[in-house]
Amino acid sequence: xLNTADILETISMxxxxxxDIRTITMGISLLDxxxxxxxxxxxxxxxxxxxxxxxxxxxxxxxxxxxxIPIINKRVAVTPISLCGGNFxxxxxxxxxxxxxxxxxxxxxNFIGGFGALVHxxxxxxxxxxxxxxxEALAETKFVCSSVNVATTKAGxxxxxxxxxxxxxxxxxxxxxxxxxxxxxxxxxxxxxxEDNPFMAGAFHGVGEGEAVVSVGVSGPGVVASAIKRAGHxxxxxxxxxxxxxxxxxxxxxxxxAYEASKRLGVPFGIVxxxxxxxxxxxxxxxxxxxxxxxxxxxxxxxxxALALLNDAVKKGGVMASxxxxxxxxxxxxxxxxxxxxxxxxxxxxSIEKLEAMTAVCSVGLDMIVIPGDTPAEVICGIIxxxxxxxxxxxxxxxxxxxxxxxxxxxxxxxxxxxxxxxxVIALNTNSPAEFISRGGRIPAPIHSLKN
Amino acid sequence: xxxxxxxxxxxxxxxxxxxxxxxxDHGANIVDISQSVLSDYFxxxxxxxxxxxxxxxxxxxxxxxxxxxxxxxxxxxxxxDIFSAIHTI
Numbered sequence: 001x002l003n004t005a006d007i008l009e010t011i012s013m014x015x016x017x018x019x020d021i022r023t024i025t026m027g028i029s030l031l032d033x034x035x036x037x038x039x040x041x042x043x044x045x046x047x048x049x050x051x052x053x054x055x056x057x058x059x060x061x062x063x064x065x066x067x068x069i070p071i072i073n074k075r076v077a078v079t080p081i082s083l084c085g086g087n088f089x090x091x092x093x094x095x096x097x098x099x100x101x102x103x104x105x106x107x108x109x110n111f112i113g114g115f116g117a118l119v120h121x122x123x124x125x126x127x128x129x130x131x132x133x134x135x136e137a138l139a140e141t142k143f144v145c146s147s148v149n150v151a152t153t154k155a156g157x158x159x160x161x162x163x164x165x166x167x168x169x170x171x172x173x174x175x176x177x178x179x180x181x182x183x184x185x186x187x188x189x190x191x192x193x194x195e196d197n198p199f200m201a202g203a204f205h206g207v208g209e210g211e212a213v214v215s216v217g218v219s220g221p222g223v224v225a226s227a228i229k230r231a232g233h234x235x236x237x238x239x240x241x242x243x244x245x246x247x248x249x250x251x252x253x254x255x256x257x258a259y260e261a262s263k264r265l266g267v268p269f270g271i272v273x274x275x276x277x278x279x280x281x282x283x284x285x286x287x288x289x290x291x292x293x294x295x296x297x298x299x300x301x302x303x304x305x306a307l308a309l310l311n312d313a314v315k316k317g318g319v320m321a322s323x324x325x326x327x328x329x330x331x332x333x334x335x336x337x338x339x340x341x342x343x344x345x346x347x348x349x350x351s352i353e354k355l356e357a358m359t360a361v362c363s364v365g366l367d368m369i370v371i372p373g374d375t376p377a378e379v380i381c382g383i384i385x386x387x388x389x390x391x392x393x394x395x396x397x398x399x400x401x402x403x404x405x406x407x408x409x410x411x412x413x414x415x416x417x418x419x420x421x422x423x424x425v426i427a428l429n430t431n432s433p434a435e436f437i438s439r440g441g442r443i444p445a446p447i448h449s450l451k452n
Numbered sequence: 453x454x455x456x457x458x459x460x461x462x463x464x465x466x467x468x469x470x471x472x473x474x475x476x477d478h479g480a481n482i483v484d485i486s487q488s489v490l491s492d493y494f495x496x497x498x499x500x501x502x503x504x505x506x507x508x509x510x511x512x513x514x515x516x517x518x519x520x521x522x523x524x525x526x527x528x529x530x531x532x533d534i535f536s537a538i539h540t541i
Binding site: 007 | 499509510528529530531532533535537538539
């Protein structure tokens with residue numbers, strides 16, 4: 001039976017604490033679109049996506065209206081294009097990217113993910129063709145997101161692929177220099193990539209998935225931050241309990257929306273991703289959760305411990321609220337998309353080294369970090385190699401999404417607008433890892449006994 | 453199935469009448485009402501049965517929202533499932 005307090009709490013979570021569903025993402029298999037003709041392939045994928053996801057946006061809008069819960073994004077994730085495309089030239093893959101973009105435009109969705117490759121152990125000719133055209137694909141499309149998996153705990157790290165990533169990111173930054181190098185915000189490099197992540201830029205439809213699937217990503221850092229603030233100075237056990245209870249409530253909304261969307265679209269329910277996804281809006285920040293726990297600023301010593309506690313409690317609370325949990329499921333720490341992180345970087349409290357340490361205990365990795373435009377490609381490769389190693393050694397997902405903003409130096413602010421937010425350019429260690437990166441080959445998979 | 457209608461805003465004459473009339477016009481049966489006026493701030497929570505709506509639920513949500521805007525109030529209509537999802541195991 002409903003009571004007034006519960007109703008008011010729910011409404012306050014939505015109106016004042018920015019509780020929302022960050023995304024409904026439909027995964028669509030494109031394996032049956034394979035063709036040795038690039039034009040036919042482009043037409044096949046356009047047709048399949050626009051037919052399968054025809055009602056995605058209207059369904060999302062109806063659920064949003066009926067339950068009074070904002071659903072910020074409706075997205076599509078597809079099979080990594082390098083797996084279903086034929087033996088095309090790079091230009092052939094560019095046509096496929098444009099077909100994805102046109103399909104996204106036709107559907108009215110916010111992003112489409114999957115223009116990528118899984119190259120954690122080696123690269124096929126198709127992978128190489130696709131990778132070589134990623135910068136152009138990001139520059140010449142609006143909605144297409146790209147991701148590349150360069151390592152797994154079982155396979156080790158494909159350093160040949162890592163060595164390519166620096167150039168891809170630099171070129172994407174250059175080609176989109178008139179838009180603050182925004183191309184790089186649509187590209188992410190992974191280790192241990194999950195195959196059912198609904199969040200961009202890393203969403204794709206895994207090869208073990210069915211024909212189509214609906215997954216939901218929740219949000220709600222503001223709700224957690226408020227709950228912690230209300231609780232005052234309690235001990236860590238109580239703090240963890242508060243986060244668990246709040247995460248449970250947030251995830252229940254995600255489960256409800258996922259269930260409804262699945263039923264109405266006639267597409268199986270995949271997973272709910274428990275991630276606390278921030279936005280640049282005031283009151284929607286993961287950094288502010290950590291600060292409400294008692295840190296003067298996010299980035300202070302103690303931040304990694306606070307984040308580890310948060311991440312663990314979010315999972316414990318969320319798991320019970322949903323029948324299937326997956327994706328990235330943790331706390332996101334994208335700098336430009338989080339008002340508290342932006343402030344912490346601006347005032348010098350948060351460095352890239354601290355961010356790297358934080359990624360060892362939370363979901364994903366170095367995310368939406370603006371670095372100087374003149375950063376050499378091999379330094380970017382070094383950043384990626386470090387971050388990917390954390391994921392590989394710890395059997396977790398990590399990722400890198402950095403933006404070397406063309407023409408910008410440390411301290412200058414880059415504004416992407418919307419959910420992508422804004423951020424000051426962060427300082428890097430500029431000592432060169434060039435010789436290390438140029439060695440080529442693979443870093444062997446780590447041993448998982450003799451743990452220390 | 454039921455929905456929760458919340459009405460908030462500056463107190464004025466005839467708020468309950470307007471909301472109730474809109475419910476009756478569209479086949480929503482009022483099951484419960486809780487209402488309070490604090491200072492001159494009006495707040496009402498209404499539970500309505502929506503099984504016999506003569507329009508779609510999304511249209512009903514829009515009608516209520518428009519009614520609120522015209523009267524200088526915030527009227528939000530939400531399916532009861534979201535509250536039970538959050539607050540019951």
